[in-house]
Amino acid sequence: MGFLVHTEQGIFFARRVVRRKHSRKRKSGIVVMRKIYNHLGLMLPELEASTGDDGKRIYTTPNGKKYLSVTSVLGALSKDSIAAWRKRVGEEEANRVSRRATGLGTTIHKITEDYINNVEDYYGDVGNYEKMIFSSFQESLHRIDYVMCQEVALYSDLLQVAGRVDCIAEFDGELSIIDFKTANKLKDEEDILSYFMQLTMYSLMFEEMTKIVIPNIVILMITTSGDRLVFKKKRKDYYKPVKELLDAHRRNISDNNC
Secondary structure, three states, X not given: OEEEEEEOOEEXXXXXXXXXXXXXXXXXXXXXXEOOOOEOOOOOOOOEEEEOOOOOEEEEOOOOOEEEEHHHHHHHHHHHHHHHHHHHHOHHHHHHHHHHHHHHHHHHHHHHHHHHXXXXXXXXXXXXXXXXXXXXXXXXXXXXXXXXEEEEEEEEOOOOEEEEEEEEEEEOOEEEEEEEEEEOOOOOHHHHHHHXXXXXXXXXHHHHHHOOOOOEEEEXXXXXXXXXXXXXXXXXHHHHHHHHHHHHHHHHHHHHHO
């Protein structure tokens, strides 16, 4: 059972696979609830990606155009706040915290991807600390279902940017653009404007590629101490800052081509 999705790149068949939650018993005898996710199986074309000497990510589209990644375009927004934080805590402490956060983020992201993909041994060989953090994260993840795609590349000829979205699926029963984030501490909405802008651009890119409108954006965050945060927003609330950012980005492209 499935359906066809019409895009500018062609017609893709999305397969609906229906599964149910189940529990399993670990060797310790503890019953652990996990979820088996329904997947719709939407396939989009893969994009070539490379990283420049300046650390910025560049994607090449199927028609040969090269676009800067969304995260690279957004990078300037966080530079000042990061510099201020490093000055406040000192370089040694800042480096220690950054290494821990980066390592945990990569690990949790991989476990999350495998978990949602219904991989049986989604933990692999990670340590107890990472397992503890992820077990806390599962409560947020169980609000996801009917996964359209995970870790797919997106681009927009209109916005002139590209990127890779974590997950497009239903969240609390509503089709949403979903991103997984780790953090050292709890954050307020004011701290993560760039995250909402990032997901808004993913939503617009996905709409341009597939003609599917997704107005909902969701950030699922877990801290290094296991605290969970869920942010559910509408992309329309971030049109203005996204437009201002992309206008500046296009001016920069124009100036560099002169």
